[in-house]
Amino acid sequence: MKPLILISNDDGYQAPGIRNLARIACEFGEVVVVAPHINASAKSHSLTVGNPLRAEQIPNDGYTVYAVTGTPADCVKLGVEHLCPRRPDLVLSGINHGSNASINILYSGTMGAALEATTCGYPSIGFSLLSHNENAMWSPAEPYIKQVIEYVLSKGLPDNISLNVNIPILEKIPKLKGMRVCRSAAARWTDSFEKRVDPYGRDYYWLTGKFVCEDMSEDTDQWALANGYISIVPCRPDFTDFSAVQQLQSLNTK
Secondary structure: OOOOEEEOOOOOOHHHHHHHHHHOOOOOOOOEEEEEEEOOOOOOOOOOOOOOOOOEEEEEOOOOEEEEEOOHHHEEEEEEEEOOOOOEEEEEEEEEEEEOHHHHHOOHHHHHHHHHHHOOOOOEEEEEEOOOOOOOHHHHHHHHHHHHHHHHHHHOOOOOOOOEEOOOHHHHOOOOOEEEEEEEOOEEEEEEEEEOOOOOOOOOEEEEEEEEEOOOOOHHHHHHOOOEEEEEEEEEEOOOHHHHHHHHHHOOOO
């Protein structure tokens, strides 16, 4: 029996990235796409509460597609419990339009879906391309995407680990140099809310910001991407800092 691969994203079921990822994944097994019916970027690991979820099967050739009125994490939970014909062998998320490297993983709906799969006990990979252009170049990265999928299908992943894979803007580099397994760079967004006025004269605020990264060590994802490599960061949903647990022992009470 062919492996069953569940695919989600945060850009919506019609996004070019998820269509490309589904096409690639079809070379490895049976594919079921369960993705938001509209763009759900920056939803992180959020779930829908207080509202029903609806899943509409979309006519499609080659693989099964469901559009869900929920978040990326909703899509994974609903997909594995109700919409997949059996337990998935692998969960993929993406290919996202825009970076999910470094601090961006905290906000990413794409990685929210991948990490939700991890918490449910499924090996998972999130793929992102730094370009926001819907007509961005994909093909040079395809052999590497296939290599990562094949590796996880054949060798698996450690428990509670997901892979965060980011691809540089391919139009801006002469040639992809390969892949680097690395750590997330320490970075931040300097967010600000720009005050604007709508056509009715009412004030509103628009989130803007600048990505600031001063951590360009050669073992980081930001260095890899800036130097023509695909970055691969193993990550886990457990945020515990075990060194700090030891440092804070004096706060324990009897």
